[in-house]
Amino acid sequence: MQESDVEEVCQQLLEDIQDKKNKLVVRKYAGFLANFNMENRRNSARISLIDTFLQQQGVTVWCGREQRESIADFDREDWITFRLSRADRVADPASSRGQTRPDADSGREQISYEHAGTIMVARQDSGIKLYSHQDDAIQHLNDKITKTGQYPFAGLLVLPTGGGKTLTAAYWLCVNLLNQHKKILWIAHRHELLDQAKLTFHERLAYQDILHNRQSFNYRIISGIHDKPVRIKASDDLIIASKDSLNAGFDYLLKKWLSKQEEVFLVIDEAHHATARTYRKLIDDIRSSVPRFRMLGLTATPFRTAEEEKGLLAKVFPDNIVHKEDLRTLIHRGILSDPVFESVDTDFDMTSLFNEQELDRLAHFDISSIGEQTAKTIAQNDQRNWCIVNQYCKHQTRYRQTLVFALNQDNAIALKKLFQQQGVRCEYVLSSIRDEATGTTISSKGNKDIIRRFRAGELDVLINVNILTEGTDLPNVQSVFLARPTVSATLMTQMIGRGLRGEKAGGTKQAYIVSFVDNWQDKVQWVNPERLLIEENTDFSDKQKSSQQQLVRLIAISKIEEFAMLVNASMDRAAREKLEQLTFTERLPLGIYHFSLLTQSGQEALEKNCEILVYSNIGQPYADLMQALPDLLADLQAPVADYLSDAQLEQISQLVEQELFEGHDLYPGYSRQDVKDVVQFYYQNGEAPGYIALEDRARFDISRVAQEIMSSGMPRPEEEVYKSRLWDEQESQWRLFFGRDKRYFLNELDLAIRRLANPDLYRRPTTLPTDQKEFRRLEELSMGEIREQNQAYWRKLRDEVFEKHRDAEGYYVSAQGNFRSKNKLAFQIDHIRALSRGGLTTPDNLQLLTRRQNALKGSS
Structure with a gap:
């Protein structure tokens, strides 16, 4: 990177700061370095250039409330704040953010703070019309909490993705608590969830028809990137906080707030994580600190909480489920669209653009953390962009109005040009990004006009960058194109949610969710939208047929790469031959361990969804591991509350591998990382993950079908007709498992027939010696x-x-x-x-x- 390039990136940063009303910008330090093609701070010449530029422009750098001399004075996981010096700040009297004023007592300058303040209740009605399932939920909350007056209380509200958990809970809290001048503490483990909750209370609910007894209320957001517990005031009505910040600063929460309250209502967002030890400790500390305690957990993931099952979630929320709706019910009612997931391979090899350190950064900081030049290379790649455009043009009558989530501005510009070349009416909207042609920042008015045209049907495709994930009403969206990957489950949920508005809600009966899959060679575990929807909305303990179908599909998603390898001759030949040695039944798992655990990245807890496929060869070792977990982790202390260290996990997994798995055939299915995930989950939750058996496994025995074909002696043309008929007639079985890709089904059937016809070609050598004459006994x-x-x-x-x-x-x-x-x-x-x-x-x-x-x- 040349000196001029460094200054160009710095100039963009300066313009971003100047665009902010409060004249500060916060960046993840690792992502900031990536803009200059630096993995760490070793390039002292480049560091010096950046420091000099920032100093000349009056920009100071801060880590929290501590000012640093140089950008070299940060750790990789830090958040770095860039501020214009006070002489360069200009107060905006039209804005409540970034205002300056003299302090009445000292005369010193004060500046308004973004993450705490007073929300003034608007003197007009909200216009909110809740759906019937939300009205039902509120009625049940009234019946089981408000009317009974039960203290303590701890129950769950279970609504599916797209069902409006946050709005439903916040609406009820406003009417029944804020209106009565009672205090609310809202806890989540991700920063984006905290911001989402604040926006719901502020922008959607602070109206006179909801808060008719209040003219205003005070709020505070607390986390590693928001406010600190030390700033809590007794006058705060609503505290929205991360669990880790509250645990670390609990003394301040207790002294300044809890000890002064007679009653506190606690809300746990994504409550299926409330079984983690730090959550349990925080809940117990709060419960014991106030005379009148009530708690509501919000989740889309419905776990059984029956007392006889003695699950941890039942112990955390002993009053069970207050109200529950499942995804399929809302689809049947027409409130949500029925999602149809499609996957399109771009055949673009991403790994060639990154080294191992950069790939590791992506795994933690998402696609937005890549360097500017690399982002431009991906965004302007013709092969990838034509793949996206051609997919739409080939199926335009099916996809109809489509929302495209693009990587960045370069990607949006390139896609718009190609769409328009094909005669597709297309525009893009951007969030705080300059227009490349004019160099000016695109105004919100410009965005609003484009969105209005899309709503009116004047546009076929709307491309967007960093916008339209939340809150914008786009009822006519038939399809969502995911042209940018993400490791954030929340962002993925928001993106696919833009297409899930059903007919009763003014939307469509079906929604097409189309993922464009680049070749990352499994280096980054991007969120799969279909897998996410299954994981978040399926009660696998339910014995109904639908839960088993979802389990089959979840297993199939995990095996798609395996199916693809067997039909693609260009893939690793040795790997294909190893797979072909196994019968289809051997490659079909007995069941799955399905769970989610918390991992840590910097100052934030992230969610990791885990599916461990258990095959017949490793079923017993896993059963032994589950029995061994209590003794294995007895008295083990983690360096950080919820997380065993990498060194601890490595040591334990080596012991488990040697004592329990060694001597078993480890292929297919064994992964030491899976063992580490199980151990980490047990440490966090105090119980082993649940195992879900694949029932009617024999139904998927391809070998049996192949035997029927071989025995019939039917001619080849009849055989092909028969295979196609099987595919068409048994849709719920084969299409579900093979992802609606007939190629995979036909290839597996042909392989099974070849195995039967040529057994010697596929016979595996035995692992036991047949002759021991030359060996000692x-x-x-x-x-x-x-x-x-x-x-x-x-x-x-x-x-x-x-x-x-x-x-x-x-x-x-x-x-x-x-x-x-x-x-x-x-x-x-x-x-x-x-x-x-x-x-x-x-x-x-x-x-x-x-x-x-x-x-x-x-x-x-």
């Missing part, structure tokens, strides 16, 4: 030596010994004493008669001892 070796020489036999022998020491209740029992446990890691296998005294390593000469017993025996 196995029973003369120690268990450790057998493990090194023949893991399969070692595992067989080990399992036999454990089974011999299992009692009628399924506990393993030590040969010395009465110690019992279902955890295999609590025991070691020892010889009854030592090898040195003529003993053999055979089941009748082996016993189970606890680790301590074996150590004492060895030292005696």
